[in-house]
Amino acid sequence: MAVFPRRRLAAVALAATTALLVTAGCGGGAEEGGDGPITLTVDVFGQFGYEQLYKDYMAANPDVKIVERGTGTNLDEYSPKLTQWLAAGRGAGDVVAIEEGLMVEYKANPGNFVNLLDHGAADLKGNFLEWKWNAGLTADGKQLIGLGTDVGGIAICYRKDLFEKAGLPTERDAVSQLWPTWQDYIATGEKFVAAKTGASFLDAATNTFNTILLQTAGNTTGYSYYDTSGNLVVDSNPAVRQAWDTTMDIIDSGLSGKYGSWSEEWVSAFKQSKFATIACPAWMTGVIEGNAGPAANGKWDIARVPGNGGNWGGSHLAVPKQSKHQAEAIELAKFLTSAKGQIGAFKEKGPLPSSPQALDDPAIAGATNAYFSGAPVGTIFGTGAKSLKPVYMGPKNQAVRTEVENAVRTVELGQRNPGQGWTDAVTNAKKAAAK
Numbered sequence: 001m002a003v004f005p006r007r008r009l010a011a012v013a014l015a016a017t018t019a020l021l022v023t024a025g026c027g028g029g030a031e032e033g034g035d036g037p038i039t040l041t042v043d044v045f046g047q048f049g050y051e052q053l054y055k056d057y058m059a060a061n062p063d064v065k066i067v068e069r070g071t072g073t074n075l076d077e078y079s080p081k082l083t084q085w086l087a088a089g090r091g092a093g094d095v096v097a098i099e100e101g102l103m104v105e106y107k108a109n110p111g112n113f114v115n116l117l118d119h120g121a122a123d124l125k126g127n128f129l130e131w132k133w134n135a136g137l138t139a140d141g142k143q144l145i146g147l148g149t150d151v152g153g154i155a156i157c158y159r160k161d162l163f164e165k166a167g168l169p170t171e172r173d174a175v176s177q178l179w180p181t182w183q184d185y186i187a188t189g190e191k192f193v194a195a196k197t198g199a200s201f202l203d204a205a206t207n208t209f210n211t212i213l214l215q216t217a218g219n220t221t222g223y224s225y226y227d228t229s230g231n232l233v234v235d236s237n238p239a240v241r242q243a244w245d246t247t248m249d250i251i252d253s254g255l256s257g258k259y260g261s262w263s264e265e266w267v268s269a270f271k272q273s274k275f276a277t278i279a280c281p282a283w284m285t286g287v288i289e290g291n292a293g294p295a296a297n298g299k300w301d302i303a304r305v306p307g308n309g310g311n312w313g314g315s316h317l318a319v320p321k322q323s324k325h326q327a328e329a330i331e332l333a334k335f336l337t338s339a340k341g342q343i344g345a346f347k348e349k350g351p352l353p354s355s356p357q358a359l360d361d362p363a364i365a366g367a368t369n370a371y372f373s374g375a376p377v378g379t380i381f382g383t384g385a386k387s388l389k390p391v392y393m394g395p396k397n398q399a400v401r402t403e404v405e406n407a408v409r410t411v412e413l414g415q416r417n418p419g420q421g422w423t424d425a426v427t428n429a430k431k432a433a434a435k
Contacts, residue, residue, distance in 0.1 A: 037065045038325050040332055043093035044070045045078035047286045048149070048315075049349030053341055057332065064328060074262055075099055079398060085320075086112045092320045094329035095336070098146050100135065100314045101397045107138050107145055108395065114319040116144040119330050127339060131390045132354040136316050146316025147337040150351035151388055152281035153381040154211055154310040156185075156303050157288055159199075159296075160373065162276040166195035172375060176304040182212060182246050185306040189255040192276060200257030200275045205247050205412045206405045207261050211279035213243035215310030218389035225401065225429065226394020232433045234400060235426045244408075244425070248418040251411055258412050267291045279305070281312040282381040286349035289371045302375040311388040314354065352381045359385050396433045403428035 054066045085091035132148035160170040179185035189201035217224045217239040225234050257275045259266040270291035317333040342353035367378035407425035410416040
């Protein structure tokens with residue numbers, strides 16, 4: 001899945017180094033004493049929804065014990081630790097999650113990972129959307145780094161009670177009709193703000209910016225911060241500038257609650273009903289339910305995203321060569337990314353499968369989500385999933401994205417005007433790419 005938590009990397013570097021020293025000896029499925037089961041460590045971030053799947057797997061394989069690390073972890077915390085573990089040759093789990101925006105970086109050092117093509121994975125190609133399978137391959141197609149987990153079809157999740165309070169429609173089809181375009185979304189937001197409900201229209205400008213960027217890039221250039229040759233194009237790709245300008249309009253209209261994404265204030269804002277809409281890839285439904293809690297059950301619903309579709313998120317599972325139990329880890333990765341595994345994860349936390357077989361399964365196609373007012377999530381997120389257009393992510397995508405979104409944040413907080421923010425975004429993105 002692809003939860004994309006954003007935080008400043010300065011503090012993360014120290015935390016990552018500390019975590020490396022503390023846990024370096026804990027990963028890699030350390031050998032157990034005696035004749036007991038081996039332990040497979042799975043490193044993840046965010047919410048992958050594997051809890052029940054682990055139980056099922058261990059019941060069928062009593063010689064295996066599974067320990068998961070990192071659930072709920074911010075991606076900017078997770079990634080530096082994984083990078084350092086791989087570089088050190090110790091500390092990483094037996095199975096590790098790699099977010100789509102970071103895959104190019106890890107594929108640059110394929111020797112860190114088991115080539116899954118050498119272990120029967122080629123027979124599984126038809127179990128994944130073609131582009132998802134290809135994203136796990138090295139450029140020469142000779143090594144498969146990881147097996148795909150989810151994709152991130154995008155919608156808008158919204159609070160029905162706040163819409164009603166603002167005098168807006170609350171039924172999901174009527175809400176969808178409010179915003180065929182992002183400019184219509186802004187106009188709706190202005191009506192909401194004028195109603196003075198005590199809540200903001202949306203949570204954070206950065207989430208909306210990323211949604212617009214990935215949607216626009218998917219429908220135009222096919223890439224965002226880097227072109228497919230690996231050239232940094234943050235200041236020349238029209239998709240980036242279009243997303244920036246639209247987001248500046250959103251900020252200028254006073255629609256954002258300015259809650260820094262993934263911060264404690266952001267989590268509290270869910271619980272306190274402080275905003276009415278949020279850009280909502282499939283995996284975000286689990287985040288919302290976890291943050292808003294039982295008190296908001298039935299108050300949320302899901303409408304279509306403005307514009308034309310889009311894909312935000314998705315990950316792969318890989319097996320580091322440092323694992324002491326490679327064969328067992330490979331089998332676990334295959335199970336978790338199988339159609340059955342992807343369906344189980346969807347039921348648990350909402351990440352949309354990248355398996356065509358799973359997408360066609362009635363468990364997905366007919367799925368509803370009671371927390372989101374019985375929304376037909378299988379239809380909302382699943383329809384069109386097979387035709388989602390992937391966006392190419394370059395070698396320093398995460399670092400560049402951090403700098404651009406930091407610049408968005410400074411404008412959102414009133415520290416810079418849009419022109420100054422754009423200059424900062426380009427300048428700092430180039431510095432990040434050059435490191």
